[in-house]
Amino acid sequence: MKFMCWNCRGLGNPAKLRELKQLLAANNPDLIFLSETKMSANDFCRVQNKFRMQNGLAVNSEGQSGGLALMWRDGMNFSIQNYSKHHIDSLVKLENNKNIRVTGFYGHANPNLRSSSWDIFRRVGESVREEWIVGGDFNAILNDAEKEDGRRGVRAQMNEFKEVMDELALVDIKPDSGWFTWVNNRSGGGLIKQRIDRFISSGSVAEKFPFISTKVVRQTQSDHDAIILDLWGRKPKDYPNDKRLCFKFDVCWAGDVGAKNVIERAWNRDATDSREKIERVRSALGPWQRKKIWKFEEGHAKA
Template sequence: MKILVWNCQGLGNPGIVQFLKQLVASKSPSVVFLCDTRLNKRKAEDVRRRVNMSGNLVVEINEEGLGLMLLWTEVTQVSLLSYSKSHIDVEVSKDGVCFRFTGMYGTFHRSKKKEDWDLLDVLRTMSELPWLIGGDLNDILDLSEKEGGRRKPRVEMEEFNDAFLRNGLWDIKPDSGWFTWHSGINVENLVKERLDRFVASIAWIQLHGRGQVQSIHSSFSDHHYLLLDTEPCTGRGKRLVDQFRFENCWADEEACLETVKECWNDANSSTMNKLKAIGDKLYGWQKHKRALAMKRKNFLLEKIEKLLNETISEESARDLTASKKELKLLMDREEIVKPMFDFDITRSLRIKLKNLKLFVQIP
């Protein structure tokens, strides 16, 4: 089973919803907990439909909280135990395994931190099930979890540790990535902290082991998303058959336009053969462009991850800013890609005959 948690810092942008949809499709989590959604129930339901999840529980944005949402798949059974502005507590059942999951969003107000720890004390008494907690807890356990900025008072870290100890909760450290949040773009104000995490009871760890936790950067939020997999597998799944799809953003590509011109100006070919030739040539071009974009995106993600986990310097701060900007441009371009049609000749011919604007522009 996979569980994904993320402080998304708002789901009002269509781009971030599209990213979440792709994330759910690629990672296949059974349960998704999102905090700082900034949505009401109606808009949260729209998000649920768009990301193709079966069920959801929503804590709306209001004057007391920034909004929470829990999503789950059709084959996962979820029963609500309790909720507040800062948590959603549920019983999760799948494949005969039952445990308790609490999605939590800790306050960033130091004066209200005691409310979070008191909440843990109360929640512990409400169920005997194996217990997993995940989310943005907005605090650190020790000085290794922060770099830059004001030094954290030891007494505050001790309070955080004590809350876990008295409730029998153990920190599950990530297998990749360490700091989960960063702020600032210059070396003078760049701060990195491990604010997001999974913690679990001994009973949960005995049931599932520690599993595998990935901490992964996203260009849409200052927070990494965390993916916990209770049954990590290194094997490769089946690869989907690649299909040709014409994409709107290609109209701005000079190479694409030249390919279309070359095929369309072939006086010896029929309209159908011209369309087929365009499809055949753009298929290879499409694969090459996608491969280059994916390679660059993966390179930037790895580079950003490395920069976030190394000692801050003026050079690394500039490099981080530039890399994030480039990644954001790549991601934005990926989000606006919309498949217009599968390149089935008979169907595409009907579509093209109805809309010849592209070809009319060709001399």
């Protein structure tokens, strides 16, 4: 499962839609959580139609601010659990029949009102019984290392974020690439950077999904970058088990008596058409090649 979150700062212009299209094409996420769409649910239907993703839920914006949306790919075993102006909570059944709770979250932009979104977050957490992954724009940082330039973070606000995470037994997932997710020009020059978009999870997620990875994807049409979590992102690629796919002919074997015998036996075994004969030769030469290399390496090691 691949989960993407992006504070898009509105989807009302073609440039934003093009960037979203590029994000989807390049990363192929299964779940897409968008915050600050600045759209009504009805208007967001046009976005879904444009990207041919009919599975989704949109939460209305309030005037020219807010607005959430969650879309998911066809074929996912997926159900919405609850939602508000600050979150969309879902339950996903994975291929191994394990359930995982996935929540998109948007913290209140006004620090004086942020406690109300934390209260919503707590109520969602009280209903979670599965492994839990939360992603989105929290509009909060955990420590001063998550901010560059500008005034230091307000200690009380950072502590409040930490307390919520401790209460719900959640841990921060450090990204494999990228760090700051929000960049803004401050008056008088210079940039302020903060890590306010992130993924957090219940502690058991890292144990159950040891290959989990996250990354920050730079964007040009929003002051927020997208973030992507992949449950299997670090899993080593499997080598093909089909021996025919492992075969690569080396010209030095053209004069090898063993290779000639393998080819003759495979080619002359039955009266079939040439395509089938070639495929049968491939099937026979694959194991022969592997055995040849193994014997060579064994003899080299003994020497």
